[in-house]
Amino acid sequence: MKLPALDLLPNRPVLVALGGLGLLLALAVGPVSRAIDAQAEIAAARDRLARAQAASTRPPQPAPLTAPDADALLAAFRARLDGLAANRAVVIDAANYEPDPAQPTLPRLRAYLRGTAEGLHGLLHALETEAPLMAVEAADLDVARAADEDGGRPLVMRASLTVRGVQLPPPPPETGGRAP
Known part of the structure; x- marks a missing residue:
C-alpha cells in the first residue's frame, strides 16, 4: 500500500504549525530553566547578604582568656x-x-x-x-x-x-x- 503524498493531506498546515510550536517550546525550555535557576541563586545570595549585614551590626564578641x-x-x-x-x-x-x-x-x-x-x-x-x-x-x-x-x-x-x-x-x- 502506498501512502499519499504530504501535499495532498488536508491537515498539512496544522501539522506544520504543531511542528513549529514544538520547536519553539524546545528552544524556550533552556532559557526558562536557566532563568529559574538564576532566580534561586539570587534568592540564596540575598539571604547570605542579609545574614552578613545582620552579623556586621552585632557588637564583636569578647575574646576568651x-x-x-x-x-x-x-x-x-x-x-x-x-x-x-x-x-x-x-x-x-x-x-x-x-x-x-x-x-x-x-x-x-x-x-x-x-x-x-x-x-x-x-x-x-x-x-x-x-x-x-x-x-x-x-x-x-x-x-x-x-x-x-x-x-x-x-x-x-x-x-x-x-x-x-x-x-x-x-x-x-x-x-x-x-x-x-
Whole structure:
C-alpha cells in the first residue's frame, strides 16, 4: 500500500504549525530553566547578604582568656579574679590549673572563693559577660557563715568555680624560609 503524498493531506498546515510550536517550546525550555535557576541563586545570595549585614551590626564578641602556657594562663586567671574581686565583697582562697587530656588547648581553671551573695553573683556575671570571656562550666555554692541580724553580719557563701581557658598552641618552628 502506498501512502499519499504530504501535499495532498488536508491537515498539512496544522501539522506544520504543531511542528513549529514544538520547536519553539524546545528552544524556550533552556532559557526558562536557566532563568529559574538564576532566580534561586539570587534568592540564596540575598539571604547570605542579609545574614552578613545582620552579623556586621552585632557588637564583636569578647575574646576568651588565653595564654601561651599553663603558668601564664593561671596567672591571667588569678589576675582577672583579683581585678573582679577588688570592687566586691569577695575573697579568693585559691586558683588552680587542671589540664584536660581530651582537650589539651582548653584546660580547666578552678577557683575557690568566699563572699557575700551579691559579691559572688556580680563576680560570676562579670566572668561570663565581660572581656576576657570565660564560661563557667561548673559552680558549687555553699553557706560558709549564716547571717547574724543582731550583729549586722551578712551571709557569707563559699563558691567553687570551674571555667575553661584557652591555651594557645606553640608557634610552628622557624624554617628559615626553606621548605622542611
